[in-house]
Amino acid sequence: MRFQYLLIALFILPAVSAATLHGTIYNDDLTIASNVLVEINTQPAQRYLSFDGSYEFDVPVGQYTLEVTFAENGNNQTLEENITVMQEGSFRYDLFLFPAIDVEEYDELEELDALTAFPEEEGFAWFQLVGLLILLGLGIGGAIWLPKRHNGRTAGDLAHEVLAVIKREGGRMTQKELRKHLPHSEAKVSLVVAELVAKGKLEKLKKGRGNILVLK
Numbered sequence: 001m002r003f004q005y006l007l008i009a010l011f012i013l014p015a016v017s018a019a020t021l022h023g024t025i026y027n028d029d030l031t032i033a034s035n036v037l038v039e040i041n042t043q044p045a046q047r048y049l050s051f052d053g054s055y056e057f058d059v060p061v062g063q064y065t066l067e068v069t070f071a072e073n074g075n076n077q078t079l080e081e082n083i084t085v086m087q088e089g090s091f092r093y094d095l096f097l098f099p100a101i102d103v104e105e106y107d108e109l110e111e112l113d114a115l116t117a118f119p120e121e122e123g124f125a126w127f128q129l130v131g132l133l134i135l136l137g138l139g140i141g142g143a144i145w146l147p148k149r150h151n152g153r154t155a156g157d158l159a160h161e162v163l164a165v166i167k168r169e170g171g172r173m174t175q176k177e178l179r180k181h182l183p184h185s186e187a188k189v190s191l192v193v194a195e196l197v198a199k200g201k202l203e204k205l206k207k208g209r210g211n212i213l214v215l216k
Helices: 002-015 103-114 126-145 155-168 175-181 186-198
Strands: 018-027 036-040 046-050 054-060 062-072 075-085 089-092 095-097 172-174 202-207 210-215
Touching (some): 036 054, 054 062, 075 095, 155 202, 175 210
Antiparallel strands (some): 036 062
């Protein structure tokens, strides 16, 4: 009888695919966080209190929500990240504790999005769409054919400056922090970053409503 149970166990165990999910938890300034509670909604749920900014869970294949609780300005904040584990193995998934964006930052991001997004309001006329396309075409044409200069420096100089700042800060930083290191407008920095991403020199990771730039 024990031999039969052993055979049944041997057939069942391979069907249960498990994976190891681990990573590092970073503050909004990309320093390693500490004293962070991480929870994942497995059955049963798993909790891990991270003192050194690292975490690790053993989970079956499936869809999960990582919930992170951390202290900010004396109050507990909660961050949720959805993740899908598609196969067994060891997978790294870093977490970034970005604070809630205030109204002014949200409005600035909305203005940047409006440069490339079409209005969705009801009654948007076709001639408005044509006019927006013409303006967009003129902007792209000017970016391609006209030499960009700022205080006697070309666009290539600005790109080199962006790469130098990110390299100096350890090879990764938020786009918001990058703008603080450069004496250029937000629109100009965004255009240079987009060009470097297109050329494969930078990788832009979307986190919440912010971007993390990683030097490649």
